[in-house]
Amino acid sequence: MLKPAEFLKDVMIHEAFQPQLKEWLKAWRLKTYVDILIVVDGGISISPNGGFGVGAVIDLIRSAEVGCMRFRIDLATRNGSTPQVIANPGPNGFKYTGFEFDMTDGGTDVIDKYEQIWCFGINPNTASTNDAIIDQASNNPTNDQELERLDQWMSEKKGGLFGTGDHHVLGASMCRKIPRLGTMRRWTNADGVPPVGSPDRIDTLRPPEPVANFQAGGPGSLSNGAHQGDLTVQPIRWTTWRSAYWPFPFRRKRPHPVLCHPTLGPIDVMPDHAHEGLCVNSPDLSATKQFNGDLEYPNAVGGGSKPEPQVIAFGSNLDSDDWNFSKGEQPGRTNNPMISVYDGHPADVGRVATDATWHHWMNVNIDQIKAADNDDWKKISRYFINLATWLNPPGFSTRCLYLSVVASHIEYPGFQEYYAKTPTLELGHVLRRHLKLYYGPCWVTERIWDLVWELELIPRKKLFDMRREFGRIDVDEEEFEALVLGKMVEATMKPAEQLKATINGDMKGLKALPVPEKLFAKPVAEALNAFAKDKRALMKVERDALASFKA
Structure with a gap:
């Protein structure tokens, strides 16, 4: 735990009162830094300048301040090499290579050093309809021993976990068997994952101005190369987390805290992309863990309602009857489950969150929006920060x-x-x-x-x-x-x-x-x-x- 002298620098207090406040709070031991481990499959970059990577988000979270809370991030890659701990990796280097969830460092289980684990999976990077390839050794699937250790961490430390992949089976090798995460999002062909192409894909690209050029029959076409990283974002529909009828007769609604901006209201936009994944709207609460058969969604401790996952945002996509897409035809849809969260604290386990796609997080999708530093970026970036706050263990x-x-x-x-x-x-x-x-x-x-x-x-x-x-x-x-x-x-x-x-x-x-x-x-x-x-x-x-x- 950190002593007052180590965390008072995070509070806006006049220096004349610093010595007194340290004395006043000397009995307090408050750990105000949250330690997060970000795990990526080989192929996903962690460099701030790598287009196909999450480096910009890493830098954002490291510099974020929410109250007295700050965030420290270590990086790990599941690249198939022999597990190794790097003593001094630098800010843009991996601390763990060949990462496994049950690996140790100096006799201590690595994951026990962290309050949160974020997983960005890409394996198997294929459009195959054969789900068997998910567990092939070449894709570094998370094995049962790792899953048991991760499950223990989520139960004993109440660690918070975020995980995402993309269209099709991308990310399934790392994530699909992780408790709760595996059923809150579609990971396999058997689950009905959206493909990379065909009318069944989830293409959320939005046209820039002038929109007339991109209508059906027009000269332009909506394509990833030109439009996934432009300043035109997709609207999302947030669900009501809190509502009140006070003062009568007005009804006030709020989104889930993950989608709340401190000053701009609900977070109602995301970067767009030509082929996204999907979350699960109503997971099977009687499901069992794929590695030991135990109940995946435990009952609340002491009784009360069983905590359930909640889809807190839905996406939509435009109809190809009205817009010209380079990937071809698609029907318009308005209820694509995009972000799902699970508050496990009442059941004495950690919280879980998942996203339809890591393209909401990738440098290639957010760099221009970030550079513009407009309200869209303020909202999108706050989504990342809010997740880092919400996923914390109790206390x-x-x-x-x-x-x-x-x-x-x-x-x-x-x-x-x-x-x-x-x-x-x-x-x-x-x-x-x-x-x-x-x-x-x-x-x-x-x-x-x-x-x-x-x-x-x-x-x-x-x-x-x-x-x-x-x-x-x-x-x-x-x-x-x-x-x-x-x-x-x-x-x-x-x-x-x-x-x-x-x-x-x-x-x-x-x-x-x-x-x-x-x-x-x-x-x-x-x-x-x-x-x-x-x-x-x-x-x-x-x-x-x-x-x-x-x-």
């Missing part, structure tokens, strides 16, 4: 909420709007606006529910369903969030005043804060009880009022 993201509450006392809110007699809700709304400004509303909502989950203030078998249904009832969710945050501010108000009094450097009497879980458990529980009491009273008033309407 990682709430650490930044803890630190944000503490830090707010010696930032603008604390100096200008926190006062001892300020009502709890007002304090909470001040902090909520502050956090929304930097991290967006989805971040705030997700962190607060994570906090309630991790502190176990509500029976977990009830909390999972409650969280899912919360926005569907007549409740002001912003008020709920403000009440929780306000109680957290109040819990740190007196210690913060003591800290501010040490501006002259005299830290005599400055006491270290208790560990976050001890400091905030009681205030958050008080917020939940107060909210429930208020809503019960409001419901009684509503029931009494409605009763008077009876004839």
Whole structure:
């Protein structure tokens, strides 16, 4: 774990308060760096300048900041060579070559060093309709021993896993048997993978201006060479993750946190490409793991609804009756499952995410959009960053909420709007606006529910369903969030005043804060009880009022 001195540089605090804050938080041990292992099949580049590769995304994640959270990335290739650990690979080099998921380094299992693993598979790179080639040794398929170790990591460490391939069987050798990932996306001919050509392909290319040139019978044709990397992106349809009817009669909808931009709203675009894959809309929840026969989707711990994968975005493609495609005819489609996620935390396993294609991630598809640095790039790049935040094991993201509450006392809110007699809700709304400004509303909502989950203030078998249904009832969710945050501010108000009094450097009497879980458990529980009491009273008033309407 990192000591305060190592992570305070990640918080925007005036240097005059740095020594005091280090003393204040000396009991805290918060690991604010997330370690990610990116595994690619041989043939996929990791260079920022390699067109057919994911180097630009790697650089983006390494430089990203989400609250106090930062990301460290190591790189591995499954290239068929003897497994080897490279001591000093450099930023654009592989730390592991001939990578296997059960390999060790100095007596330690390699994957245990990481909170997340991202898999970009291309083998077998073929248009064959024979699924048997997926398991040929030349394609470096993930064997049962590796899968057992990876399954153990997902269960014991709650590690988060992302994996994707492309059209046809590309990526199946690495990914198709990995728990959950193997059934959340189509990997084989038997699964009904889209081909590289024919009308059954998923061609999402969109025409640039002037569009008339690309209509049926026009002089131009939509082709990968010209259009997969241009500035014209494809629209996607996000699904509702949260909805609320407050204040009546307006209905507010939010996408899943993976598709939330802090300031631009829902992430509703992706790079386009002439042959994409597909996710699975409703995986078989009774499926068993292909390497040991155990249940692939475990039940929730302590009861409650079984966690299920959710398709959070759908793609579409244009009809060749209206547009001229170099790959030939295709029908228009509007519901292509594009991004799927699985929150395994209620079942005590790690989260999983998958994408229809790695062409949403490839340099060749994003370089021009990135260079333009327009709103499309801001949204697309945030999708990558959001995944790196969402896939974390339990506890990682709430650490930044803890630190944000503490830090707010010696930032603008604390100096200008926190006062001892300020009502709890007002304090909470001040902090909520502050956090929304930097991290967006989805971040705030997700962190607060994570906090309630991790502190176990509500029976977990009830909390999972409650969280899912919360926005569907007549409740002001912003008020709920403000009440929780306000109680957290109040819990740190007196210690913060003591800290501010040490501006002259005299830290005599400055006491270290208790560990976050001890400091905030009681205030958050008080917020939940107060909210429930208020809503019960409001419901009684509503029931009494409605009763008077009876004839």
